[in-house]
Each structure stands twice: as structure tokens, then as C-alpha cells.
Amino acid sequence: MQLAAFTAKGPWYKGNLHTHTTNSDGRFAPQATVDLYAQGGYDFLAISDHNHVTDVADLDPRGMALIPSVELHGGVAEMGQDYHLVCIGAHGPTLPIPPGTAQEAVDYVRAAGRLVFAAHPYWSSLTTRDLIDIDGFNGVEIYNNTCECGIGRGHSEPHVDALLARGRKILLTAVDDAHFGYWDGLGAWVMVRAAQLDVPSLLDAIEAGQFYATTGPEIKVVEVRDDTVHVECSPVRTVALVTPWPGCGWSTGRLREQGAEDPRIVEIDLPLHDGERGFRVEVVDHHGRRAWTNMAVAD
Numbered sequence: 001m002q003l004a005a006f007t008a009k010g011p012w013y014k015g016n017l018h019t020h021t022t023n024s025d026g027r028f029a030p031q032a033t034v035d036l037y038a039q040g041g042y043d044f045l046a047i048s049d050h051n052h053v054t055d056v057a058d059l060d061p062r063g064m065a066l067i068p069s070v071e072l073h074g075g076v077a078e079m080g081q082d083y084h085l086v087c088i089g090a091h092g093p094t095l096p097i098p099p100g101t102a103q104e105a106v107d108y109v110r111a112a113g114r115l116v117f118a119a120h121p122y123w124s125s126l127t128t129r130d131l132i133d134i135d136g137f138n139g140v141e142i143y144n145n146t147c148e149c150g151i152g153r154g155h156s157e158p159h160v161d162a163l164l165a166r167g168r169k170i171l172l173t174a175v176d177d178a179h180f181g182y183w184d185g186l187g188a189w190v191m192v193r194a195a196q197l198d199v200p201s202l203l204d205a206i207e208a209g210q211f212y213a214t215t216g217p218e219i220k221v222v223e224v225r226d227d228t229v230h231v232e233c234s235p236v237r238t239v240a241l242v243t244p245w246p247g248c249g250w251s252t253g254r255l256r257e258q259g260a261e262d263p264r265i266v267e268i269d270l271p272l273h274d275g276e277r278g279f280r281v282e283v284v285d286h287h288g289r290r291a292w293t294n295m296a297v298a299d
């Protein structure tokens with residue numbers, strides 16, 4: 001039971017998997033958006049305009065890998081709203097999703113490109129059942145920065161855990177969903193361990209789960225050793241083993257004494273209890289910034 005991100009070889013690459021430009025409702029033109037992320041030290045960027053695949057071949061990548069992508073809207077969820085589905089690695093110009101069921105919408109997006117992520121479930125007021133009832137998507141945005149900055153609804157951990165509890169193999173991303181109407185950029189990203197910096201290698205690595213999601217903290221090592229999970233990270237105040245089953249899991253929060261200062265944790269061994277068939281790691285730093293690994297499951 002190990003995590004692919006921490007057993008894979010190769011360098012780490014930083015990237016944002018959800019971005020808008022003036023090709024839909026973003027504030028900046030595609031090139032200006034690329035420039036901004038390149039200046040921010042990113043290695044790759046997925047431009048995912050609403051119902052429009054921006055042609056990245058027209059852009060100067062400024063040293064980054066640009067992944068053609070698109071955000072499509074379709075299906076009908078419990079509250080009557082549609083699903084937002086981000087297609088990473090779009091095959092070509094993509095038409096809007098025709099009217100139909102949620103499953104038909106996912107199937108449509110799946111045919112349009114390489115990977116499908118369910119975007120911002122909390123912002124969309126998707127119920128956990130809305131996600132449980134559909135299949136064929138690769139992952140879920142566990143955190144969406146524009147939804148957090150805009151209305152305080154960026155976190156979708158309960159949606160993710162509802163799927164993981166049912167044994168669903170889903171990947172967990174943190175994304176900007178940047179529109180730049182307010183400052184929502186360069187705040188949430190994935191760190192991907194890929195063979196090299198090009199679009200096919202990145203897509204292979206993401207599909208294989210060789211990444212973690214973050215709004216700041218760095219996770220350097222996650223390793224299962226017998227009945228403990230060894231974690232090394234940049235300084236944080238809390239490390240948790242999150243498991244999706246009733247009452248399971250463990251957090252360093254329980255080590256804190258009344259009135260004590262926040263600890264400064266850079267390395268720790270957490271207990272993995274009998275019967276816990278898997279876990280994901282979450283860390284929180286002293287500014288409240290968070291990082292999330294994918295789920296490790298027993299072989």
C-alpha cells in the first residue's frame with residue numbers, strides 16, 4: 001500500500017489543471033494567462049475554457065507544457081443544475097454537451113479527451129449521490145481556488161470521501177479555476193512526478209496518480225512502514241491520515257496540549273490501524289494552506 005507519487009522516479013513538475021481566458025469568461029487573453037503562470041514558476045498549464053478548446057499551438061509556451069483542455073457542462077443533478085466536467089488533454093475542437101443524462105455527459109467528455117475531472121462539487125451544490133451515481137471520470141477537484149475565494153465553497157472533501165468509501169478509484173486535484181475577475185490565480189496546483197516535461201508524459205503521470213494537490217505545503221515523502229505511515233513535508237501544524245470509513249483515521253491535532261503553540265512538523269510517523277484498508281494524507285501549514293495526497297489502497 002504505497003502512493004504512486006512517492007514511489008515514482010523523476011522530477012516534480014508544478015501545474016494548474018483548470019484555467020479560463022478571454023476565449024470564455026476569463027479576464028486575460030490566452031497568451032497573457034500563459035505569461036502569468038510562467039512568471040509564477042509553473043511548469044505546465046491546462047487552459048480549460050468553457051465549451052472552447054483554446055489552440056495552444058498558437059501560443060508561446062514560455063518554457064511550460066501547455067495541455068489542451070476544455071470545461072464542458074451537461075447532465076442534470078439533483079438540484080436541477082448541470083455538472084461541470086473538465087477534460088484534460090482534449091483531442092480537438094469540442095462542441096458543447098448535447099442534452100442528456102449525467103452519465104451521457106461524462107461519456108461525451110470522456111470521448112473528447114484523455115482525462116475527465118468533476119469540477120467544484122461543493123460550489124455546484126452537487127450531492128454526494130450526484131457523483132456516486134455516475135461513473136467514468138478520473139477524478140474530482142478536492143479543492144477549487146476560485147470557488148473558495150469567491151464564495152467560500154472551494155472544499156469538496158466529503159464528496160471525495162463518499163466515493164473513496166465505496167472503493168471508487170478517483171484522483172484528487174487542487175486547481176485555480178482562474179478567471180482573474182478577482183485574484184483567484186496561482187493559489188492551488190498539483191505537483192506531478194513525470195518522466196519528462198511534455199504533454200504525453202504529464203498525462204501518463206496524472207492518470208497513474210503520480211501527483212499530489214496543494215495550496216502551499218510541500219509533501220516530500222509518504223511511505224508505509226509496517227503499521228505506520230511515514231510523512232516528510234515542509235513545516236506544517238497538522239498532519240492527518242484521512243480514511244473514509246466511520247470514525248477511522250488519525251490526526252496530529254490530538255497530540256496538542258491545551259493552550260500550546262502550534263507544533264512545527266516536518267517529519268512524523270502516523271499509526272495505521274488494523275482494518276484501515278487505505279488512507280490519504282492531508283497537511284495544514286501555519287497559514288491554513290493545505291495539501292492532499294491521492295488515496296493509497298491496500299493491494
Ligand SMILES: [Zn+2]
Nearest residue numbers: 071084119120
Ligand atoms: Zn465550472
Ligand SMILES: [Zn+2]
Nearest residue numbers: 018020071177
Ligand atoms: Zn472553470
